[in-house]
Amino acid sequence: MKQPIPVTIVTGFLGSGKTTLLRSLIEKRQSRRLALLINEFGEISIDGALVRGEAGADDQVRVHDFPYGLIAYGDDELFLPTMQAIAARRANVDHVLIETSGLALPTAIMEMLQSPGLAEDFVLDATLAVVDTPLLLSDQFEHGGGSDAAATVFGQQLEFADVVVLNKIDELDDDALLLAETRVRERAPNVRFLELAHKAQLDIRLALGLRLHQPTRTEHTHSYTPLATMPGPNAGVLAEQGRLNGHAHSGLAAHSHGLATHKHFHEQDPGWLSFVLRSDAPQSADKVRHALQEAVRLEPVLRSKGFIRTSETDQAVLVQGVRSRVMISVDAVRPAARRSELVIIGYHASRTRVAAVLSELTGTSWR
């Protein structure tokens, strides 16, 4: 029987460090042949470009971009054929790594992996959730603390994780780490391992090859039997509606119907928006940083990233903003972008107002 290819899902809220983790795993891959699926919530792929940069010309690492929508969700037509193509070249793939968008739940992928089209070829190895630990400690992910929409997505990502990676701990002391651990445990009692990461660096043995999920597809039959007690016309809502569907199994140790049902309640919240702003004029890195920080103060922007063209260097300049923390660095390998492009992600953030702030504070036109 052919061995299924292990799949690791890397999830985590916007800007928590998923791409940084993937890049460090690529660096430590040794002889492992990897296929990577990168899903971003934005119309241009910044993470895919960064991951490709890490992989270089090595054809042992193949990167597949999913720059639109949410990977494996209802309207994604790319996931199944991409995975089938990976299965077709299985002799050259040791492990599949999937980075979800910061606004996606891993459940859609988990469910698809168990579907008849993929179950024979793949097995879920583990789901890792990367956490921005200072943000967790700042109460931004408490309901009523920052944005409830962010708190909801964050909580659900943790709920389905096997491993939680506490990242961005560079400036935290032991008490803060203990508090972070308690908060994760309260939200996600099923998490199997908690790992500490500096700059999203993990020992590759703590990330790949964990084998936390046995294949769950076994032969089984479905039968629909009359329920012992049918609800009358005036019956109220039951705490557990699932008991009313009369659906029973035989011969199935563990099954995925819970996930399948769950997924449909969590298709994307339309309040989350991403848009791209562009400028043809050369930029000053300091002014762009200041302008993005102002935009975060005035608008519900949670993430900004992209490349800008500056008059200061011929190399590409990478912008990485997670709320008001904006880092701008020269990317030594990449030539300067022809124009500046920034992806902005927020909850009901106004494109017009963010463009106006950027234009005013950089003294250049952003559209």
Ligand SMILES: Nc1nc2c(ncn2[C@@H]2O[C@H](COP(=O)(O)OP(=O)(O)OP(=O)(O)O)[C@@H](O)[C@H]2O)c(=O)[nH]1
């Ligand atoms: N200080 C600090 N910054 C970090 C650490 N890990 C990642 N970062 C920074 O956090 C920012 C976001 O990191 P990414 O790896 O792009 O985050 P992501 O989760 O892939 O982001 P999205 O795909 O947009 O959701 C970047 O500027 C990283 O350099 C860390 O351990 N400490």
